[in-house]
Every structure is written in C-alpha cells, then in structure tokens.
Amino acid sequence: xxxxxxVFLFISFVILFSAYTMVTRSNLVHAALFLVVxxxxxxxxxxxxxxGFLAVVQVLVYIGAIAxxxxxxxxxTQDNAAKQQESMNLNYGWALLLSALFAFALIxxxxxxxxxxxxxxxxxxxxxxxxxLGSALVSPDxxxxxxxxxxxxxxxxxxxxxxxxxPQKKDx
Amino acid sequence: xxxxxDPVSAISALISNFLYTxxxxxxxxxxxxxxGVVVVASFGLIIVIFLIWVERKIAARFQDRVGPNRAxxxxxxxxxADMVKLLTKEDVIPEKADxxxxxxxxxxxxxxxxxxxxxxxxAPGWIGTDLNVGVLYIAAxxxxxxxxxxxxxxxxxxxxALLGAFRAVAQLISYEVPxxxxxxxxxxxxxxxxxxxxxxxxxxxFIVLAPVSAIIFLVSSIAEIGRTPFxxxxxxxxxxxxxxxEYTGMKFGLFFxxxxxxxxxxxxxxxxxxxxxxxxxxxxxxxxxxxIYLMLKASVGYFIVMWVRSxxxxxxxxxxxxxxxxxxxxxxxxxxxxxxxVEKTFEGNAWRVPALLIGxxxxxxxxxxxMRAASRRxxxxxVTFKKRPVAKPA
Numbered sequence: 001x002x003x004x005x006x007v008f009l010f011i012s013f014v015i016l017f018s019a020y021t022m023v024t025r026s027n028l029v030h031a032a033l034f035l036v037v038x039x040x041x042x043x044x045x046x047x048x049x050x051x052g053f054l055a056v057v058q059v060l061v062y063i064g065a066i067a068x069x070x071x072x073x074x075x076x077t078q079d080n081a082a083k084q085q086e087s088m089n090l091n092y093g094w095a096l097l098l099s100a101l102f103a104f105a106l107i108x109x110x111x112x113x114x115x116x117x118x119x120x121x122x123x124x125x126x127x128x129x130x131x132x133l134g135s136a137l138v139s140p141d142x143x144x145x146x147x148x149x150x151x152x153x154x155x156x157x158x159x160x161x162x163x164x165x166x167p168q169k170k171d172x
Numbered sequence: 173x174x175x176x177x178d179p180v181s182a183i184s185a186l187i188s189n190f191l192y193t194x195x196x197x198x199x200x201x202x203x204x205x206x207x208g209v210v211v212v213a214s215f216g217l218i219i220v221i222f223l224i225w226v227e228r229k230i231a232a233r234f235q236d237r238v239g240p241n242r243a244x245x246x247x248x249x250x251x252x253a254d255m256v257k258l259l260t261k262e263d264v265i266p267e268k269a270d271x272x273x274x275x276x277x278x279x280x281x282x283x284x285x286x287x288x289x290x291x292x293x294x295a296p297g298w299i300g301t302d303l304n305v306g307v308l309y310i311a312a313x314x315x316x317x318x319x320x321x322x323x324x325x326x327x328x329x330x331x332x333a334l335l336g337a338f339r340a341v342a343q344l345i346s347y348e349v350p351x352x353x354x355x356x357x358x359x360x361x362x363x364x365x366x367x368x369x370x371x372x373x374x375x376x377x378f379i380v381l382a383p384v385s386a387i388i389f390l391v392s393s394i395a396e397i398g399r400t401p402f403x404x405x406x407x408x409x410x411x412x413x414x415x416x417x418e419y420t421g422m423k424f425g426l427f428f429x430x431x432x433x434x435x436x437x438x439x440x441x442x443x444x445x446x447x448x449x450x451x452x453x454x455x456x457x458x459x460x461x462x463x464i465y466l467m468l469k470a471s472v473g474y475f476i477v478m479w480v481r482s483x484x485x486x487x488x489x490x491x492x493x494x495x496x497x498x499x500x501x502x503x504x505x506x507x508x509x510x511x512x513x514v515e516k517t518f519e520g521n522a523w524r525v526p527a528l529l530i531g532x533x534x535x536x537x538x539x540x541x542x543m544r545a546a547s548r549r550x551x552x553x554x555v556t557f558k559k560r561p562v563a564k565p566a
Contacts, residue, residue: 033273060315063319
C-alpha cells in the first residue's frame with residue numbers, strides 16, 4: 001500500500017462517516033459542521049488527484065462561502081435554545097433505495113472501465129496547469145461559451161440581489 | 173553548498189541522508205515532511221510569544237506608558253509569565269455549551285493562521301510547499317478562521333458571543349471581497365499565483381506598481397483580523413468580548429495567540445505581495461539574509477497595523493459596511509481593470525512602471541473627487557454641545 005492509497009482510504013472513511021453523521025444528526029448546526037468536514041474531505045481527494053486548483057476552489061467556495069452562509073442562516077433562523085430538531089419528513093426508505101441504486105450503477109460502470117486497477121499517470125511537472133485552465137476558459141475552442149453564460153447568470157443574480165435589497169421608495 | 177552559506181538546507185540534507193539510509197523511501201519522505209511542518213509551525217508559534225511583548229511595549233509607547241517592565245530585562249519574560257498563568261487557570265465550559273464545537277473552535281482559529289505559513293517563501297528555496305495556486309490558497313484557508321469564530325460564538329450559548337459571531341461573519345465575509353480582488357493585482361503583475369513567482373518577479377516592488385492596491389490590501393486585512401478600527405466583533409463596550417466571551421484559560425489564550433499571529437502574518441503577506449519578500453542585497457547567496465529581510469519588511473506592515481490600532485477609535489457598523497461596499501470594493505475593481513489594461517498595453521515596455529504608477533495616481537485622484545462630491549450631496553448633522561445659559565457672577 002502506498003502512502004497515497006493510505007491517505008485515500010482514511011479520507012474516504014472520514015467523508016463517509018461525516019456525510020452519514022450529517023444526514024442523521026438532529027442538531028442542524030452540527031449537521032452543517034459535518035457538511036464542512038465532508039466538503040473538506042472532497043478537497044483532499046482533489047489534492048490526491050493532483051488537482052490543486054480545484055481543491056483550493058472547493059475549500060474557498062464550498063467551505064468559505066456556502067457552508068458559512070448555511071450555518072449563518074441556520075443560526076439566525078433557529079431558536080438557539082431548542083437544539084434538537086425533529087426531521088420534517090422521514091424518507092429513509094427512498095434515500096436508501098436511491099443511494100443503493102446509485103452505488104450499484106457506479107460499481108457496474110467503474111467495473112467495466114479497463115484502467116480501474118492502474119495507477120494514475122504522473123503529471124508532467126513542466127506543464128503549467130493553471131495557465132492552461134485559464135486559456136481554456138477563454139479560448140473559442142475551449143469553454144468560452146459556458147464561461148460567458150455563467151458570467152451572465154452570476155451578473156443577473158447580482159443585479160437581482162441588488163433589486164431585492166434596494167430600499168423601497170417612499171410614497172409621496 | 174557550504175554550511176555557512178545556507179545552514180538550514182545543510183542541516184535538512186544531513187537529516188534526510190540519515191533517514192534515507194535508515195528507512196524505506198516513503199517513510200523517510202513522510203518523516204521529512206512532518207519535520208518541515210513542525211519547524212514551520214513552531215516558528216510561527218514561537219514568534220507569537222515575542223510579538224505579544226513587542227505589541228504591548230509599542231502600544232504602551234503610543235499611549236505614553238512604559239509597558240511591561242518587571243519580568244526579565246525590559247519585561248521580556250512577561251509573556252512567559254502570562255502563558256503560565258493562562259495554563260494554570262481553571263478551564264470553564266458553560267453548562268449548556270456545545271462541547272464539541274466549543275473545544276474545537278480555539279484550535280481551528282490557530283490552525284487557520286498557521287496554514288498560511290505553509291506557502292510563505294522565507295528565502296530562495298525555503299518554502300513549505302510552492303503551490304501553484306498560493307494566493308488562492310491563502311484566501312481559502314482564511315475561511316477556516318471565519319468558521320472558528322462562528323463555532324465559538326454559537327457553541328458558547330451566550331447572547332453576546334453569538335452577537336459577536338454575527339458581526340464577525342458580516343465583517344469578515346464583506347472584507348474578503350475587496351481583499352480577494354486586490355490579491356488579483358499582484359497575481360496579474362507576477363503572471364502567476366505561486367508565492368515564489370510572486371517574489372521572483374518583484375525586481376520592482378509591487379508597492380511601486382500598485383500603491384493603492386497595497387493600501388486596500390492592508391486596510392481589508394486589518395478588518396479581517398478585527399483589529400481596532402474594525403474591532404466590532406469583540407467591542408468591549410458593547411458586547412463584552414464578542415465571540416470569545418465564555419472562553420477561559422488557554423482556550424482564550426489560543427484565540428489571543430491566533431489574533432497576534434494573524435496580525436504578523438498579514439505583515440508577512442504584505443511584505444511578500446508588495447514589498448518584494450526576501451529580496452535584498454545578498455539574499456540569493458545567503459538565504460538566511462533573505463529571512464532577515466522578509467522579517468524586517470513584515471515588521472513594517474505589522475508596525476502599521478499596531479499604529480492604526482493605537483491611533484484610531486472604533487468605527488460604527490454602518491460605517492464599516494459603507495467603507496467596504498461603497499469605497500474599497502469599487503476602487504479595487506477599478507484598479508484591477510486598470511492594471512490589466514495597462515499591463516497588457518505596456519507589456520515588455522520601459523514605460524510599464526511609470527504607466528502603472530501614473531494610472532494608480534489618476535484612480536486615486538478621481539476617487540477623491542467622487543468621494544468629495546458624494547460627501548457634499550449627503551447632508552450631515554454636526555454633533556456639537558448644546559448652548560446652555562452660562563451662570564454669570566452677580
């Protein structure tokens with residue numbers, strides 16, 4: 001077992017454990033904190049795959065922005081004293097069925113992949129992956145259209161937030 | 173490479189040779205990495221002990237006092253005495269506190285700062301790990317600091333702590349925006365996000381190429397650490413001590429240490445991003461000199477942080493948000509666009525440096541006039557004392 005495999009096994013265990021704890025905890029803030037652990041574990045998986053940029057963006061976007069906003073919202077809306085919250089709907093059966101189906105599909109698909117047992121080829125250290133990603137995002141052969149569409153979407157959301165937050169003009 | 177030229181590399185080569193002959197390669201590599209982590213983290217934590225003394229001494233001078241002067245020469249041992257005091261104090265956990273989050277929060281706050289030190293280039297070749305996304309990494313690990321404050325405030329089960337945490341999140345998330353946009357300016361100038369590239373490309377210090385960005389970075393960093401003009405998250409006169417109200421003993425000490433270390437780390441980052449990092453005469457041949465240069469430059473940034481802290485009063489929460497969203501964010505966006513355009517236009521041209529400098533000055537002047545016009549439009553109420561009848565001697 002290489003060190004990489006050891007880290008992978010450990011992190012997978014952490015991810016699975018915290019993801020399971022997240023959906024079963026009745027305390028909402030705890031659930032959000034375990035979500036942070038899960039997302040951080042996914043970032044470590046990205047690091048193992050030599051995708052440093054994605055790992056950092058995962059931490060920045062999911063932990064730095066989304067998870068913190070979720071915790072913030074949960075803390076603001078919950079009665080702080082009433083920490084134990086019952087689930088509003090119990091869908092354990094459906095969740096179990098769907099996740100079992102998904103896991104089965106993944107196992108079948110990955111089992112058919114010929115390179116499943118092989119080691120990942122080493123990345124060429126001379127290649128500047130960040131620069132390549134950057135130029136791929138704005139080159140016409142690359143992802144310029146999705147990039148621009150996402151920009152327009154984000155701009156629309158920004159303007160929407162501004163319109164919603166703008167103070168109403170008082171009636172004369 | 174001789175020992176006297178680069179003692180740290182020589183020692184590390186000695187240890188790694190010893191380990192590689194003794195252990196299989198993977199284990200030796202693991203132990204070397206762990207050793208590196210321990211050295212860098214201890215450097216950060218040991219420097220805190222000294223920093224607390226420096227800060228107390230200098231703050232005392234600003235306030236016309238002497239500062240700690242009893243324990244040891246010049247009060248140097250005061251921090252050790254305080255540490256022993258904090259360690260021996262009773263560790264109180266509030267009855268209805270959330271124990272898990274309550275205990276993890278102080279550790280996370282120190283870790284969040286120490287993680288930044290992993291990508292600090294101390295000298296040529298001395299860097300924890302030269303990530304190709306170094307600048308982004310710094311921004312990302314900062315979010316763990318916010319998380320620790322939230323956890324501390326929520327888990328204490330104290331309304332003042334929770335209020336402090338709410339303020340902290342509002343402030344830290346807001347000031348992350350201009351800080352991240354400003355961080356893009358050195359990235360543009362260095363054409364890379366790695367911290368080593370950043371230092372290597374500063375034949376001309378970036379503070380000359382982007383002075384206004386440097387100031388915005390410093391201001392938003394002060395807001396990120398919650399130091400005095402921005403200390404709304406622990407305003408003593410309003411919400412006791414903010415998010416760490418319920419913490420005692422060494423757990424409080426950890427928050428305290430994290431704050432001091434973060435302040436100095438801001439100085440180090442300022443030195444690397446804008447003051448040329450370890451660059452200086454002889455730093456290439458003698459890496460130890462590079463560390464000294466870096467620490468001297470970092471002290472400049474740290475001194476400014478302390479200076480601002482001792483000089484300015486706390487601002488109101490609406491002023492805090494207005495400064496960020498109405499001034500720093502638009503200004504940093506304008507600077508980013510300006511830097512991108514000028515940098516591309518004068519690429520490889522002798523006029524690059526003066527053009528960037530002039531562009532910055534123009535942006536500064538334009539923003540000054542916009543602000544002056546805006547401040548004239550909004551009517552202000554002058555707060556003065558009321559006129560009272562004066563008692564006249566009969």
